[in-house]
Amino acid sequence: MITASPGTRLSAPAPDWRELWRGAVTDATELLGMLGLARLADRLPPADAGFALRVPRGFVARMRPGDPRDPLLLQVLPQLAELDEAPGFVADAVGDLAARESRGVLHKYHGRALLVASGSCAVNCRYCFRRHFPYGDEIAAAGQWRQALEHVRQDETVSELILSGGDPLSLATAKLEELSRGLAGIPHVRRLRIHTRLPVVLPERVDDALAAWLAALPLQKVVVLHANHAAEFDDAVDAACARLRRAGATLLNQSVLLRGVNDDADALAGLSERMFDAGVLPYYLHQLDRVQGAAHFEVDDARARALLESIRARLPGYLVPRLVREVGGDPSKRPL
Numbered sequence: 001m002i003t004a005s006p007g008t009r010l011s012a013p014a015p016d017w018r019e020l021w022r023g024a025v026t027d028a029t030e031l032l033g034m035l036g037l038a039r040l041a042d043r044l045p046p047a048d049a050g051f052a053l054r055v056p057r058g059f060v061a062r063m064r065p066g067d068p069r070d071p072l073l074l075q076v077l078p079q080l081a082e083l084d085e086a087p088g089f090v091a092d093a094v095g096d097l098a099a100r101e102s103r104g105v106l107h108k109y110h111g112r113a114l115l116v117a118s119g120s121c122a123v124n125c126r127y128c129f130r131r132h133f134p135y136g137d138e139i140a141a142a143g144q145w146r147q148a149l150e151h152v153r154q155d156e157t158v159s160e161l162i163l164s165g166g167d168p169l170s171l172a173t174a175k176l177e178e179l180s181r182g183l184a185g186i187p188h189v190r191r192l193r194i195h196t197r198l199p200v201v202l203p204e205r206v207d208d209a210l211a212a213w214l215a216a217l218p219l220q221k222v223v224v225l226h227a228n229h230a231a232e233f234d235d236a237v238d239a240a241c242a243r244l245r246r247a248g249a250t251l252l253n254q255s256v257l258l259r260g261v262n263d264d265a266d267a268l269a270g271l272s273e274r275m276f277d278a279g280v281l282p283y284y285l286h287q288l289d290r291v292q293g294a295a296h297f298e299v300d301d302a303r304a305r306a307l308l309e310s311i312r313a314r315l316p317g318y319l320v321p322r323l324v325r326e327v328g329g330d331p332s333k334r335p336l
């Protein structure tokens with residue numbers, strides 16, 4: 001509770017996350033201009049209507065001006081290399097279409113049903129499988145979550161529900177409340193896990209209403225964030241993480257190993273240390289899904305293993321993520 005005393009100004013109300021969402025940068029030339037890199041504009045690929053640039057302004061503010069190799073910039077800036085054909089890099093890299101059970105439900109692993117809750121994200125990450133995923137009406141939140149809830153209700157082996165996407169926190173909090181009301185009648189679901197990048201790229205999303213929804217949820221709660229570099233954290237992200245923890249969530253992070261972004265031991269160790277400052281433990285470090293247009297981010301397995309060994313030699317065990325790859329048809333993520 002902030003009380004005004006003489007001479008103290010009340011701080012302005014936090015901006016609404018939906019407005020910040022709508023105000024994201026969507027023009028690559030504008031982004032380069034903001035960073036003093038306008039000279040690079042002639043190296044941009046033709047604007048791609050299917051997977052356009054999108055990045056919230058607060059995330060841009062964490063980039064280093066004047067640095068074309070900035071690890072945050074490289075995650076969002078369209079590159080000519082995306083147009084290269086690369087053998088083995090395909091549209092559905094992890095077999096998600098085959099694993100579809102009913103509308104927006106992916107049930108690949110024992111005990112865990114994953115809902116493709118939303119097709120939207122506040123940021124478009126260039127390495128993401130989502131660039132080719134035909135969401136269409138394959139969204140679990142459609143129709144009051146009815147089909148998804150029915151699937152979960154009928155399968156008593158499902159003890160954990162995972163909200164993924166897209167970004168599930170792109171949904172209105174009222175939509176999430178609709179889900180929790182539906183879950184109230186399904187006693188075998190004990191845990192709700194949320195896979196989200198929003199607390200990192202648009203921390204204002206973790207507002208009072210979201211925190212209240214989470215705190216009131218009578219389930220174990222796990223929030224798996226997605227950050228790839230220590231520079232993605234700032235005070236606002238720390239505050240969002242603190243709120244999620246106060247609401248009772250265990251915070252984990254998954255990263256993708258990305259050439260040029262975090263493929264060195266200093267970057268990976270720095271990320272683990274920085275996320276722990278925010279109360280977040282590393283979970284997975286993913287080898288890149290081999291999606292069309294992302295080949296220039298790939299790090300080969302031998303180097304990936306060597307990097308892991310080198311951070312294991314310098315960090316406490318709990319700050320070392322598990323290096324995994326997702327292989328279609330496997331019963332779990334495959335450890336490397």
Ligand SMILES: *Cc1c(COP(=O)(O)O)cnc(C)c1O
Nearest residue numbers: 106107108109112113114162333
């Ligand atoms: C990654 C994934 C999960 C979660 O796997 P964990 O190893 O428990 O993190 C669940 N379902 C699907 C379809 C997934 O791709």
Ligand code: SF4
Nearest residue numbers: 121124125128166197
């Ligand atoms: S936030 Fe996640 S789902 Fe969305 S574009 Fe980035 S990596 Fe893909």
